Amino acid sequence: MKTRILGFVALVTVVVVTVIGLFVVPPDANQGDAQRVMYPHVASAWLAYLSFGVTALCGIAWLWKRDLRFDAVALAGAEIGVIFTAFAIWGGMMWGRPIWGVFWQWEDPRLTTTALLLALYVGYLLFRRLTDDPERRATRAAVLGIVAAIDIPIVHFSVEWWRGLHQTATIAAPDRVLDPAAPMAFVGTLLGFVGAFTLTWLYLMIRRYQLARAEADREEAARVERIVSARTVEAAR
Amino acid sequence: MTELRAEARIALAIAHKDAIAELRGRHAMVSTLFFAAVVLLLFGFALGPDAARLAAAAPGLLWLAIVFAGILAVNRLHLLETDDDAFEQLALYPVARRAIYAGKALGGFAVMLLLGAVVLGAVGILFAVDIGSAWGPLLATVVLGAIGIAAVGTFYAGLTVRLRAREVMLPLLMLPVLAPLLLGAVKATAAALAGDPFGELGAWLQLLVAFDVIMVVAGAATYGYLLED
């Protein structure tokens, strides 16, 4: 019940914030209407990072506590994260085309890092499918998630370095809007998007976790059932 | 402290064992080097014949060849352990998991170093690049790159060695993680070859060092879980 309320609230906030982003907030002086894509793009990117952080942390939690619920959350994080990552990349490209003239700009740290993040996520999900045993899978996936997550900040910094050292003329970056001179309306809208997307993320995570948990419980019950039947059959002999 | 010495001895024993097996194996090292050479040749076909363009692309081509051949090399080192389930036997010895990692990574590093040096020489010849002029920083880059690829490769090879679809999973998982190393190594190589006009060589080498340290620590800390069943 509470989850449904959350879902409803998330939906409402997304609609509200989309309307604001599309119609209410004024366009950027330099970039025009194209700049509006920036709001969902940046918000999705942050949630993509958050998701992977959750996956990695849950991996650590599994290795420590050996509770399969953590693995269920890790899986949810990876799957939801892929969605937000793909969306963020799409948003980045949609924004980039009118602004940069091209769909892709290698020296934008967020775009490049997010692309790599997608590769890491997809690798993680594919990797999970190769192991059937739940505990082995949880352990291997946890370790993979941790090392991949460690790589993300390294990638981000190295691409920033790449941009900085090349001293290319100011590449317009989506989050230019976040410097102190930016008008409150922009910052406010962005925060609104972040909030709305976070609620959506939370809702999706909870739902996905519930699904994974239900499946794990079912599997667990089946396992225990087989053990019980094996023991009862033997006891009857 | 004696514990670390004991672990170091274990790591060296493992690296030594791998070295013997590699040298006696069906010339796998030679095949890997040859593969790198073939890759370079194909690059030449793909991007040539304009010598200037090849020379400009040389740092990138160098490291792509090293990384691709490196995947084969680290895969080989763990393939050794599939001899009659030797990997499991290795995991059952009462030795620290990070010592096993260190031993495997050490072997990987030696192979990568050799690979890097040979490919560097080949690039110098094939793409008309003067490596003699900056051999110091180039050597440093190769060493740091070798450490990084060995550290990451050992981890991922250990992760995939007993998996189905191993041949495609290893590069699929490993390559994205190597992106920062590739970037740093290529930029450092380019800077070194150009005489470091912007003074950026130091920064890139620092990136490589940071990557190496982080990845070695991460690999050593998590390798034990890979050996679990």
Place this chain on the structure above:
Amino acid sequence: MPQITIYVSPRSVGAPDTRPPAVATTDLARLFAGSPAVAGVSLRVEAGRTVALLGPNGAGKTTLLRVLATALRPSYGSASVDGLDVGRDTHLVRERVAYLSHATGLYDDLTARENLAFAAAMLSTPDPSARIDRALGDVELEARADDRVRDFSAGMRKRLALGRILLGRASLVLLDEPYAALDAEGMVLVDQLLAAWHAAGVTVMLASHTTDRLDALLDGRVTLARGLVAEVSGAGVTSMPPALPQRPRPVVATR
């Protein structure tokens, strides 16, 4: 008959009843892909005993041995070696256990001597070269010591794997089908090893289909069927019927 040298750790010394049980499992279960290979084994083997693990294929013998060897984690229940839990004290258990599996874990491109040298380094064997020589002699492989394992027959590999065990100071030796792939001489060698371990106070647990020659060597027998203990006989080994879990457990895996 040449004497086989068993290096005994201080843990193996002392009257059996002063030592903790060599093997103790409680409702041990291990599943693969949802199916229990071991469904519920509560077993206790006293120190210094030689016990055979019998039963048809698929009964769970190999899985039980592997859990005790720390090659597998338990899915449910617990197992301990010399009083040490296999999940919590895995490293300590590994110091005490030697395991001969179906696969020998030998490196094909190394010679017999080099394989043993590597094992000696991993086991931190003191005075390694002397002990390697002695081990090679004990398993009668001195003539082939410097040949590559790639050229060995299955029987010779098994001997070498047994030689590897002799390098260590295990207090519990787990053997999975030690007689398989051996010729008559090889089988006699295994008999001698069992006798030597028994004399040295080392606990031995072996899974085997070859039961007739074991009569004189065994203290006890455990028969498994469908992942459970069907029958126990002899001295030094006892078992309990497994508990019946009443409802599905929460999703927490045992360590």
